[in-house]
């Protein structure tokens with residue numbers, strides 16, 4: 001697939017005018033200590049060549065390995081001196097990690113691994129998984145969960161671990177959690193787990209935006225383990241694997257799920273005998289007004305000392321509306337203190 005001249009022009013302008021994946025968002029390791037870099041060619045060719053060129057600029061001292069289809073060789077052969085590792089066919093085989101080439105890569109211990117996807121970071125995760133599930137699974141099986149990065153169609157870079165943990169059970173404080181497909185990184189998962197089990201005071205935990213159940217399960221698992229209250233989770237959609245995952249994690253008795261959207265659910269909530277909330281997790285509507293409403297509508301019930309957590313904050317441009325809603329309703333409100341950020345999870349304590 002060729003990118004149009006117009007797209008190319010736009011991309012080139014980004015390279016010139018903006019820090020083209022320069023890791024201004026969470027520099028993973030000091031540039032000078034990067035010795036080995038892996039790049040999976042999953043973009044259209046021209047975009048991959050731009051990425052390879054950029055990786056060369058960023059890490060001139062590093063050895064670069066490019067994994068690409070033997071069926072679609074790079075036409076101009078310009079890999080800028082990178083080592084080429086080929087696989088047969090068009091699509092990276094699901095079992096590539098078990099092939100001799102895959103095993104070799106597994107043994108190489110790359111400092112950083114990258115792959116591109118021709119979506120924006122906010123694309124529907126199910127679409128992403130349908131198209132790139134083989135790449136994700138291979139990166140997990142090659143052992144590059146924690147040091148791999150996704151480059152999206154606008155060249156925004158995001159930590160791959162945000163897309164990984166659903167295939168690997170995560171153990172936190174001796175508790176094994178089977179996490180379904182979620183966009184949360186391992187550090188975000190651990191932080192939510194800690195917050196849900198912490199002594200923040202009396203009150204419920206509310207989860208806005210359940211999707212496949214990742215955050216709900218983590219919150220429920222931690223709260224149940226700490227002998228604390230059940231989770232109230234809201235989402236107008238329910239996805240197939242959710243009930244199975246609730247059972248598998250033994251939290252189906254610790255979750256009160258409602259198909260009500262947050263804007264409407266708040267009316268019922270306000271009529272509760274005890275509407276106090278100790279932890280409010282906002283990960284529903286990512287548009288400015290929706291995110292702002294969730295924070296503004298639900299935070300009056302947050303107790304003093306309680307925590308508000310918002311996902312997808314500070315994503316280097318993928319969700320600017322979430323950033324703005326957090327600024328307007330939390331950071332600049334004067335009602336919160338102790339602002340923290342772990343990957344793209346923002347959280348703060350109510351004064």
Ligand SMILES: C[S@@+](CC[C@H](N)C(=O)[O-])C[C@H]1O[C@@H](n2cnc3c(N)ncnc32)[C@H](O)[C@@H]1O
Pocket residue numbers: 181182183184208209210211212213214215216234235236237260261262263283284285286290
């Ligand atoms: C990013 S996903 C949530 C991910 C989830 N927290 C996890 O851990 O994987 C956003 C979800 O919010 C839901 N959503 C969107 N607007 C909402 C609203 N106003 N109230 C509740 N859920 C909403 C969507 O249906 C979608 O499932």
